[in-house]
Amino acid sequence: MNSALSINHLTCKYDQQVILESLSLKVEQGEIVCLLGASGCGKTTLLKAIAGLLPLSSGSISLRHQTLDDGRDWLPPEQRNIGMIFQDYALFPHLTVAENVGFGLTDVKPNERTDKVNEMLHLVHLQDFAQRYPHQLSGGQQQRVAIARSLAYKPDLLLLDEPFSNIDTQVRHELIAEIRRLFKQQGVTAIFVTHSREEAFAFADKMAVMNHGVIEQYGTASELYYHPSSKFVADFLGGGSYLAARRISESEYQTQLGCIPAKAQHNIDLNQACELLLRPQHLVLEAVNNSDIHVLEQQFMGDHCRYVINASGSQLLASSNEPLTVGQAVAVRLQPQGVLAF
Template sequence: MSSLSIKNLVYRYHNQAVIDQLSLTVNSNEIVCLLGASGCGKTTTLKAIAGLIKPESGCIAIADQCISDEHCFLPPEQRNLGMMFQDYALFPHLTVAENIGFGLAKWSKSSRQARVEEMLALIKLPDLANRYPHQLSGGQQQRVAIARALAYKPTFLLLDEPFSNIDHQVRFQLIEEIRQIIKAAQVSAIFVTHSKEEAFAFADKLAVMDQGRILQIDEPQALFSHPNSKQVAEFLGNGIYLAASYNNNRELTTELGLLEADLGLAQTEQAGQVYVRPHHLTLKADQQGQHSVKARRFMGEQFFYRVDIAGQEIEIAANTNAIFEIGQPVTATLLPHPVNFFAQS
């Protein structure tokens, strides 16, 4: 069952389409991340779902109930959404328990208390009920914020940059914890971030946005391995393009020699380009090598070597067993990988 369905949504600021015929489905118990460059319309999409802005056209349904189209527009408080926004801080003058119970004013005292205890157990902070927000770490505050958003059993969660204020060292542990909390609560969510790493770690599916549209939506690994356009490929990570021609569904000929596709290639007769990421290449010392090391960066377990291949710079990792000097000739070899081949249009 779809938990959220958006069809052909349009929203304009000053006659400029910021959301442009956007369609998106989020399934039950699924976490979908909106990922895209600054200004592509991520927050505006969340605001439209929340009911904070009224779309010009298109429809939004939650749990198969229409909440926004040309005939109906439910106000935010009737949408049964949980929200956790970057600047949606906890109330400083309320305790942890009071913050979590804040949205439960209409519940009886005993059921409110039981729900707060249940949420404290879910976020694994049962002993901190009487603390105030300033007595908590950033990660604990974020867990209380998610408990507050989940307390009144929303049908859907909206999370806007929820981890951006969290220290890098503990961020990924917190991402894993909050993911588990959302999964345990069996609620679907849309999450907005600038960070690809956060998106990969937190989401079941990524929706890559550009100029108010969704370019592609898929599971993180599938999207990374099989972007449907150069734009998505480049957005998800650095790489270089190599001229290539199709030999058969397992093999291409490229500027760097034969490339074995470890997943079958779609049938194509055309020449085109492959998008090669740094980890698809390996370097070896070679006096006759056609590439030379331009720069070297030591990162503890690995060195990163900057080389020029087919007129494009790329930084390739190598472990510390093989140390190359700056200016040393090397050969770059392609490793078998799920090939991103773009036929010439």
């Protein structure tokens, strides 16, 4: 595959404060990449730098082998052929849906413009809403109008800043799946920003977890979840707890729960103290009459329950195939496949 977007050693500063530091990223043609991280980690700053709305302190950005900015040559935003969709959609309230979609098509003949607008409206299933105004649409429909407008002039790259944050939860998952299918059908190369790991898992081909202006890890969702490069990535992608351990062999670690096989994510010497990352699915609970381990908390997750247990002084997240109550004595069955040592 050919890299559509190439970012090399990019640094951006606000008032001498470093926001992005020596950041590098490559996005392949037709990929959907998520920038995932907490507020203030630099996600939106990176989008603005790519769009040309923010100067670089150092580094370079190129799109389809054309330099956008390298400190010497700088291409203005309007010449980059990059579409951008904002959190609030940025639709023109005084224009109809059709007029919003066709707003950027200024260099085509009127009949071609009409054909393109109709094509885009059919693409996003809004052909019956062409003469409505934005305030007459739901949040999900407004988002589809914004996407149709951005796709109308065939951008080389589409940037989306928190695109689903204003969508009702009950329709968000359906909309994410619908827009992903649309992007794949059209071969869209896209970068989107979110702080929601659920959105990232559902929408992206690859994820870049950001922390204080750097990319901690870049890869597919399964790579980052099952093989996090750091405790930060492991914690951000969620659902785990740490158990004190000591390495006793090449692949075994002694813990309060006994000997557990695990894979070391860093160099850990024999007899060295460390921690094991245990996801809830690694610890399966079963109610018993007599045990030193008890349920401390029950967290109802909708389709399942997650439990917090005390295990020899450690509080661990666990799962169960049967309903349990707070204070109940339990036995722990370990499923060690995929346990990581840090």
